Amino acid sequence: MSISYGAYAGKVLKIDLTSQTVSDYPVGDEDLKLFLGGKILAARILNDFIKGPLDPLGEENVMVVSSGPLNATGCPSSSRFNVSAVSPLTGLLTSSNCGGSFGCTLKRAGIDALVITGKSPYWVYIDIDADGVKFKDAESLRGKGTSETQEAIGGKGSKLVIGPAGEHLVRYACAVSDERAAGRGGIGAVMGSKNLKAVVVTGRKNPAVYDAEKLRKIKAKWTKRLKSHPLTGEQLPRLGTAALIASMQQKRLLATKNFTDGRFSGYASISGEELAEKFLVRNKGCISCPIRCARVVEVDGKPVKGPEVEIMGLMGANILNDDLGQIIKWNYEMDELGMDTISASGTIAFAMELNEKGMWDSGLEFGKTDNISDVLKEIAFRSSERGDKLAQGSRKLSEEFGGEDFCIQVKGMELSAYEPRGAVGQGLGYSVANRGGCHLNAGYEVVVEGLGLTINPYTVHGKAEIAVMFQNLMEAVSAGGNCLFTTYAFFPFFLFKRPNSMLSKTVNKALPYLGGPLHVINKYPHLAHIHLTSMLPHTKALSAATGMKITMGDLMRIGARGFNLERTINARLGISAKDDKLPKRLTDCEQVPGDPRTKVPQAKLKKNFYFARGWDSDGMVKPKTAKYYSIDALDDIGARPVSGAEHVVVK
Amino acid sequence: MVTVEFFGLYRLNYHMKSIEVEASTVKELFQKIYEVNPFYTVKELKHSIVIVNDVNFNDLKKYRTPLKDGDRVLIMSPASGG
Numbered sequence: 001m002s003i004s005y006g007a008y009a010g011k012v013l014k015i016d017l018t019s020q021t022v023s024d025y026p027v028g029d030e031d032l033k034l035f036l037g038g039k040i041l042a043a044r045i046l047n048d049f050i051k052g053p054l055d056p057l058g059e060e061n062v063m064v065v066s067s068g069p070l071n072a073t074g075c076p077s078s079s080r081f082n083v084s085a086v087s088p089l090t091g092l093l094t095s096s097n098c099g100g101s102f103g104c105t106l107k108r109a110g111i112d113a114l115v116i117t118g119k120s121p122y123w124v125y126i127d128i129d130a131d132g133v134k135f136k137d138a139e140s141l142r143g144k145g146t147s148e149t150q151e152a153i154g155g156k157g158s159k160l161v162i163g164p165a166g167e168h169l170v171r172y173a174c175a176v177s178d179e180r181a182a183g184r185g186g187i188g189a190v191m192g193s194k195n196l197k198a199v200v201v202t203g204r205k206n207p208a209v210y211d212a213e214k215l216r217k218i219k220a221k222w223t224k225r226l227k228s229h230p231l232t233g234e235q236l237p238r239l240g241t242a243a244l245i246a247s248m249q250q251k252r253l254l255a256t257k258n259f260t261d262g263r264f265s266g267y268a269s270i271s272g273e274e275l276a277e278k279f280l281v282r283n284k285g286c287i288s289c290p291i292r293c294a295r296v297v298e299v300d301g302k303p304v305k306g307p308e309v310e311i312m313g314l315m316g317a318n319i320l321n322d323d324l325g326q327i328i329k330w331n332y333e334m335d336e337l338g339m340d341t342i343s344a345s346g347t348i349a350f351a352m353e354l355n356e357k358g359m360w361d362s363g364l365e366f367g368k369t370d371n372i373s374d375v376l377k378e379i380a381f382r383s384s385e386r387g388d389k390l391a392q393g394s395r396k397l398s399e400e401f402g403g404e405d406f407c408i409q410v411k412g413m414e415l416s417a418y419e420p421r422g423a424v425g426q427g428l429g430y431s432v433a434n435r436g437g438c439h440l441n442a443g444y445e446v447v448v449e450g451l452g453l454t455i456n457p458y459t460v461h462g463k464a465e466i467a468v469m470f471q472n473l474m475e476a477v478s479a480g481g482n483c484l485f486t487t488y489a490f491f492p493f494f495l496f497k498r499p500n501s502m503l504s505k506t507v508n509k510a511l512p513y514l515g516g517p518l519h520v521i522n523k524y525p526h527l528a529h530i531h532l533t534s535m536l537p538h539t540k541a542l543s544a545a546t547g548m549k550i551t552m553g554d555l556m557r558i559g560a561r562g563f564n565l566e567r568t569i570n571a572r573l574g575i576s577a578k579d580d581k582l583p584k585r586l587t588d589c590e591q592v593p594g595d596p597r598t599k600v601p602q603a604k605l606k607k608n609f610y611f612a613r614g615w616d617s618d619g620m621v622k623p624k625t626a627k628y629y630s631i632d633a634l635d636d637i638g639a640r641p642v643s644g645a646e647h648v649v650v651k
Numbered sequence: 652m653v654t655v656e657f658f659g660l661y662r663l664n665y666h667m668k669s670i671e672v673e674a675s676t677v678k679e680l681f682q683k684i685y686e687v688n689p690f691y692t693v694k695e696l697k698h699s700i701v702i703v704n705d706v707n708f709n710d711l712k713k714y715r716t717p718l719k720d721g722d723r724v725l726i727m728s729p730a731s732g733g
């Protein structure tokens with residue numbers, strides 16, 4: 001097997017921590033054509049290893065770090081790489097996307113992906129450079145925060161590290177590269193369970209692309225489009241993702257008091273505008289990103305990464321806190337401790353409600369903020385009984401103390417800050433997303449249900465078809481190595497610049513009724529044999545970079561293949577329709593008392609979704625769907641003959 | 652008095668967070684805002700997302716939406732979502 005496509009480095013390495021050996025994992029052209037890269041290629045590789053339920057914190061769990069073909073090509077916003085494994089939080093496949101430099105450098109070191117197996121007998125970090133792979137003692141790095149660890153390792157390489165939370169197996173610990181996190185699903189704990197404190201990679205050679213001149217022209221036009229679009233050229237650079245808070249409040253989408261409400265009286269103090277006016281030092285971007293949505297703020301006089309909309313909602317409205325300064329500080333602390341801000345915040349809010357209801361006295365109370373920093377440390381180090389319990393995530397807390405109906409998680413993963421009773425399509429997405437209650441894997445339908453476009457947020461019409469389309473598109477874009485925000489430029493300018501025009505109003509009214517045509521495109525994506533060059537230049541860029549012929553239909557098909565493959569793997573891990581469910585608070589209780597529209601009609605939405613996906617009534621991928629996406633008879637890549645050079649393990 | 656709060660890029664560009672004005676319709680309100688802060692052109696205001704007491708003015712009488720003492724209006728520059 002070999003890789004001949006452009007833009008790929010041409011090698012996937014398997015590193016076994018138990019035996020400290022390195023070998024080729026013989027991924028070939030056909031795999032890349034079908035599974036592209038990033039999270040989808042990772043699912044393809046993990047398909048070889050996950051045969052049934054396994055202990056996510058056991059030696060048998062396998063972690064795949066994968067780049068996408070557009071990483072290190074200089075395409076706009078294309079530094080995003082992926083880390084996948086079985087999640088200690090959900091027990092299912094998780095894929096975590098990260099904007100740090102690690103993915104690009106991995107490619108420059110001549111490697112497309114790492115397959116990390118086994119468990120080291122002592123704390124190590126892996127150091128990969130032109131000389132080979134070294135396993136270095138990491139004892140001296142233990143207990144260090146994520147930036148401290150990167151500084152202590154030093155050198156010019158890119159790092160992927162864990163903090164104390166990962167070392168102590170906090171089920172929602174993250175891995176960090178530079179200051180960007182592979183946040184969701186507990187990847188940090190998987191690394192911790194393998195006694196792996198960090199992976200360092202050094203490389204300088206950009207991979208050759210198929211048609212450099214063509215790609216150069218595409219990049220120039222693409223960057224121009226992103227810079228001129230109202231969302232990616234103005235809103236995200238100026239206000240970051242936090243721009244959404246005011247709209248979320250307005251549309252009853254701002255999760256408040258552990259999702260008892262969609263509006264928070266103190267929202268103005270935790271808005272993106274407040275962040276920009278009072279705290280912003282400058283904006284910043286991942287490598288090669290013209291959008292630069294990241295915020296730089298100060299904590300104790302030091303410039304640090306600023307908060308995103310999710311934590312501003314979850315550590316603001318959702319715990320009844322209107323002090324943005326505190327949120328900024330906690331955000332920094334969680335990044336340093338190495339834990340996912342969304343799951344940590346959601347777990348804390350749930351504990352607050354348990355306490356309010358007299359079910360578990362953790363000392364956490366809505367509106368009380370003076371003990372949060374201590375609690376975060378206790379979680380990361382598991383240094384107290386409450387920290388130890390909170391480190392398990394909200395689902396485990398509900399198993400011990402009750403409160404399942406208001407435990408705001410799906411499949412064990414805490415929901416993001418978007419209250420789905422104000423956007424039922426988003427509610428559907430949360431309930432069926434492969435990695436659990438993740439707003440992005442859900443399809444991020446809330447973007448058209450109030451935060452951008454304003455289609456009817458309460459109707460079930462078209463919602464399943466839109467969710468499927470968005471999921472497929474986002475899966476594929478992410479697998480290519482691009483940031484999902486590049487898909488925002490898909491929406492025509494007028495919808496944002498002229499929201500009160502007749503045309504905008506008509507589009508918003510009509511979209512839910514386009515479920516039929518969307519269904520046909522979702523079902524037979526190969527029919528979409530087109531490029532939407534100005535709106536989604538991804539297809540042309542991928543084609544020029546790799547030499548594959550990728551149309552819109554191909555892109556959607558790759559995305560759908562990834563989504564279905566992840567579902568198939570999750571089914572092996574025990575998932576079925578019974579698990580695709582929101583907590584009862586969101587499906588059975590009206591957000592606005594007396595308004596029956598304001599709860600998620602889950603059964604109907606799920607039925608439509610399964611139909612749109614080609615799944616059976618128990619949520620299983622039907623054989624003919626698996627066949628259509630060529631995932632019905634996958635071989636074991638690892639069992640293929642390996643050719644090529646021996647790998648150097650430097651002791 | 653009608654209380655008007657601003658969100659989005661116009662707020663950053665024109666440095667206006669909130670004001671209180673007398674106005675009997677949204678149309679009149681736009682004119683008053685322009686008089687107070689001429690950076691805010693009426694054209695820009697027309698393309699803003701305008702919320703009167705929690706309801707989008709498109710679902711009311713748009714520019715003719717009546718305003719009364721104590722009403723709260725939210726003006727968000729377009730593309731305040733995303």
Ligand code: SF4
Nearest residue numbers: 285286289291293483
């Ligand atoms: S838009 Fe933001 S998250 Fe995406 S690549 Fe750019 S800076 Fe990173």
